[in-house]
Amino acid sequence: xxxxxxxxxxxxxxxxxxxxxxxxxxxxxxxxxxxxxxxxxxxxxxxxxxxxxxxxxxxxxxxxxxxxxxxxxxxxxxxxxxxxxxxxxxxxxxxxxxxxxxxxxxxxxxxxxxxxxxxxxxxxxxxxxxxxxxxxxxxxxxxxxxxxxxxxxxxxxxxxxxxxxxxxxxxxxxxxxxxxxxxxxxxxxxxxxxxxxxxxxxxxxxxxxxxxxxxxxxxxxxxxxxxxxxxxxxxxxxxxxxxxxxxxxxxxxxxxxxx
Numbered sequence: 579x580x581x582x583x584x585x586x587x588x589x590x591x592x593x594x595x596x597x598x599x600x601x602x603x604x605x606x607x608x609x610x611x612x613x614x615x616x617x618x619x620x621x622x623x624x625x626x627x628x629x630x631x632x633x634x635x636x637x638x639x640x641x642x643x644x645x646x647x648x649x650x651x652x653x654x655x656x657x658x659x660x661x662x663x664x665x666x667x668x669x670x671x672x673x674x675x676x677x678x679x680x681x682x683x684x685x686x687x688x689x690x691x692x693x694x695x696x697x698x699x700x701x702x703x704x705x706x707x708x709x710x711x712x713x714x715x716x717x718x719x720x721x722x723x724x725x726x727x728x729x730x731x732x733x734x735x736x737x738x739x740x741x742x743x744x745x746x747x748x749x750x751x752x753x754x755x756x757x758x759x760x761x762x763x764x765x766x767x768x769x770x771x772x773x774x775x776x777x778x779x780x781x782x783x784x785x786x787x788x789x790x791x792x793x794x795x796x797x798x799x800x801x802x803x804x805x806x807x808x809x810x811x812x813x814x815x816x817x818x819x820x821x822x823x824x825x826x827x828x829x830x831x832x833x834x835x836x837x
Contacts (some may be wrong), residue, residue, distance in 0.1 A: 579644070587760070587799035588590070589607075589608075589610045589656075589659070589661075589809070590606065590607070590609045590655045590812070590815070590816065590836075591606070591607065591608060591611075591812070591813075591816035592606055592607040592815075592816055593605050593606010593662075593773075593781035593816065593817075593818075593819070594606055594609055594818065595778075595816070595817035595818075595819075596777060597771075597774060597778060599672075599759055600660075600668065600672035600674065601666060601667070601668055601669065601672070601673070601674070602618075602666070602667045602771065602774070603664060603665070603666040603667070604664065604665045604666075604780075604816070604817070605663070605665075606655040606662060606700045606816075607625070607657075607661070607662050608627075608629055608661040608662060608663050608665070609655075609657050609816065610653070610655055610656045610657050611654065611655045611807030611808055612654065612808075612827060613634075613652055613653065613654045613807060614652065614653070614654075614803065614804055614805055614806055614807035615650055615651055615769050616647070616650075616651075616667060616767075616805050616806070617633050617649055617650065617670075617677060617680045617759055617763040617764055617767030618649055618667045618668055618670055618675065618710055618747075619646065619647070619648060619649050619665045619667070619668045619670055619675050619679060619682075620645075620647040620665060620666070620667050620668075620700075621644070621645075621646050621678070622641075622644060622645045622646075622647070622660060622663065622664075622665045622666075622699075622733065623643070623644045623663050623664045623665075623667070623699075624642055624643060624644065624663040624756060625639055625657070625662055625664065626660060626662040626663070627642070627657075627658055627660040627662060628640050628641065628642050628654060628658045628661060629641055629652065629656070629658065629661050629663070630655070630656040630657075630658065630693060631645055631647075631653060631655060631692050631696075631775040632653060632654040632656070632657075632692060633651075633652075633653055633654075633690060633692040634690065635640040635690075635691065637691060637692040637693060637730070638692060639692045639693060639695070639696055642694070643696070643699060644699030644700075645698065645699050646695055646698035646699050647690040647695050647801065648677070648682055648690075648698075648758065649670045649675075649758045650691050650758060650759055650763060651689055653692070653695075653699065653723075654688075654807070655807065659738040662775075663674060663766045665829050668756040669767075670740060670758055670759060670764075671714070671722050671757055671764070675757075676712060676756070677686045677713075679758055680712060681698075681804065681812065682698050683744070684690070684700060685697065694804075697787065699808065699809045712756060713751055713800050714756060714795060715752050715756065716751040717742045717744045717748075717749065717752065717754070718749070718756055718757075719744065719758055719812065720737050720742045721739075721741075721742045721744075721749060721752075722741065725738055725764075725765070726768055728773070730789065730791045731765065731768060731769040731772065731790055731792075732764075732768050732769070732791075733751060733792025735749060735761045735762075738761075745769075749761070750781050764800050766804075766805070767805065769790045769791045769792055769801070770790070770801055770802060770805060772789065772790035773786040773787060773789070773790035773792065773798055774786075774800075774813075775809075776789045776790060777814055777819055778817075778819060779788040779808075781809050783798065783811070783814075795810075798810055
């Protein structure tokens with residue numbers, strides 16, 4: 579079955595979200611999500627029930643276990659009734675993200691095919707296929723740190739390249755080669771994470787959008803749906819950061835939100 583652009587989220591995600599440097603993790607009831615592509619490596623572990631994963635080629639796999647989906651790979655999730663588990667999103671710029679990516683590459687599987695994602699869960703996570711983490715190029719490492727620390731989100735590629743003393747084309751190649759992502763995708767991911775942290779702290783979606791560097795809440799909404807297959811409202815409700823009755827965003831202490 580080809581991915582459906584108009585898929586509605588019939589089964590809601592509902593549980594707890596943990597936000598840590600370089601990692602975002604959800605645990606609880608797994609829901610369905612429209613076609614999307616993360617700017618991170620997703621490690622999905624289904625602990626109860628079944629989940630259907632689909633790729634852009636019409637391939638589908640029903641899993642009761644795990645899957646590792648590389649950064650930038652478009653996919654769809656359709657949860658069957660009662661499905662529960664843990665979904666961890668690992669920033670590809672971290673040591674853990676680069677090691678996962680290296681192990682996936684060492685498996686010699688087609689990263690954009692759904693059958694490979696299930697195979698990665700046993701080979702990439704367990705380390706059966708080996709794979710060696712590649713150290714970040716010093717200029718890329720500096721660019722990542724500057725981009726994350728900059729108020730209002732990472733700047734345009736030209737500005738960031740100038741700040742680290744490298745050409746924009748070379749910096750763009752480093753992002754693609756070492757992180758497996760185009761710079762704009764990484765930039766949106768950083769802004770989206772910053773918006774998540776702002777909402778967790780009690781900001782409204784509009785406030786979070788501006789704090790994170792998005793032009794407006796509509797820009798945040800498009801980015802959230804493109805990267806998670808969910809609207810921001812669906813995402814904060816899944817994390818327990820929005821009260822169903824009042825619609826207000828709630829601050830959850832300790833970095834974990836529960837429904």
